[in-house]
Amino acid sequence: MKIKSVCVFCGARDSVDKEYIDLAAECGKMMSSKSIDLVYGGGRTGMMGAVSKAVTDTGGKVVGIYPKLLDDLEPLNTNLDNTIFVKSMFERKELMIEKSDAFLILPGGFGTLDEIFEVVTLKILKQHDKPIIICNYNNFWQSLIDCCEEIINKKFARTHARDTYEIADTLEDVFVKLGY
Structure with a gap:
């Protein structure tokens, strides 16, 4: 199946280093150039804001899913x-x-961790069969990847759990894994 929409999970804080904002913006440009729609949390700050702005600025389509309880914490992007x-x-x-159609995990915080574990757990439980790509940019997620391996090695999860997601070190690798 051709991937037409990708949900990007990533950080929403403006205080992160510029390299992460730039990574998200580059991701958005790459998505738009491949006619991949962005599905994301609807915020306008941090990496979330950067990826959505880049998709919008380059003519791509963006769907934001926004809980009103975030109004004071994570301002809504009104340009979607x-x-x-x-x-x-x-x-x-x-x-x-x-x-x-697929999930891409960029660097992020506790909300991003929640989203990773949700999609991985649901895939383990056969509630979806969509690709999950973790972008381990500059080894950001390496300790999490190692922790997941330890969980499997200690038999707290079946060995097939590691088959539910793929690791990519670069955005180029991400899109190759998505079939582009």
């Missing part, structure tokens, strides 16, 4: 093709999963 308002973070994840 489609904004869907939801009541909870759980509902946000449900819709992002439903509306995406």
Whole structure:
């Protein structure tokens, strides 16, 4: 199946180093150049804002799924093709999963961790069979990857759990793994 929409999970804080904002912007440009729609959390700050702005600025389509409870923490991006308002973070994840053909994880914080574990767990439970790509830019996620390996090695998860996601070190690798 051709990937037409990718849900990008990433950080929303403006305080991160510029290299991460630039990574998100480059990701957005690459998505748009391949006619891949962005599905994301709807915020306008940090990496989330950078990826959505880059997709929009280069003519791509963006769907934001935004819980109103974030109004004071993560301002809404009002420059989207489609904004869907939801009541909870759980509902946000449900819709992002439903509306995406694949998942791309860029560097992020605790919200991003929550999203990673949600899509991986649901894939283990055979609730979806969509690609999950973790972009391990500058080894950002290496300790998490190592932790997941330890969980499997200590038999807290089946060995096939490692087959639910792929690791890419660069954005170029990400899009190769997505079939582009």
